[in-house]
Amino acid sequence: MASGQQKAQQNLEAFEVWQATQTNDDFKQIIFKGQLNRGEIAKAIGCGKSALTQNPALKEALKSLEDRLRDKGVLPPLTKSAKKDTDKPKEYDNTRNRQLLDAKRVSTLEAENIELKAKVKELEGKLERFGELNETLSEMGFMPR
Missing domain, CATH: 1.10.10 (Arc Repressor Mutant, subunit A)
Incomplete structure (x- = not known):
């Protein structure tokens, strides 16, 4: 050896x-x-x-x-910057991994937020429709118990 x-x-x-x-x-x-x-x-x-x-x-x-x-x-x-930095080691960025995780989490949360806003809008539409139906039924005297 x-x-x-x-x-x-x-x-x-x-x-x-x-x-x-x-x-x-x-x-x-x-x-x-x-x-x-x-x-x-x-x-x-x-x-x-x-x-x-x-x-x-x-x-x-x-x-x-x-x-x-x-x-x-x-x-x-x-290039000029390559000549200047030939022997210098690259600086380690200990926050880089955290930044990547945060960026991924932010994009996931933004997508979820968009989905929830659409769901809220849909449910508000249904609530408005059923509110009108409820009002009509109570005026007609067909209120469920």
Whole structure:
């Protein structure tokens, strides 16, 4: 069983062999959201996607490959905000899940509210009709006991 460092080195070597065997057209086939598809690269070199982010040497090799491909015009150029935020981790929003649940609950309640308003309108119509009928019967003297 290989140690973590040995596995990291093997993954880096596999990546270097893989990138050397690829053409620009091959790279174009695996572009996803302006960068190379990490899942496809991981499959090709036989490692997990996490190795591409957790192995510093592999991460740097992938970044330099993407930079070279951008210089050649294979990959689209980075936007200003992407350049600025390349190494910053995304901020975790602990309220996001609650917001999604609240939005779902609000839409359910709004639908229920619309249904109940329609039901109230229907029942008010029936009440008005039966009120008139009751009034007519009492005027005629046919009041039920």
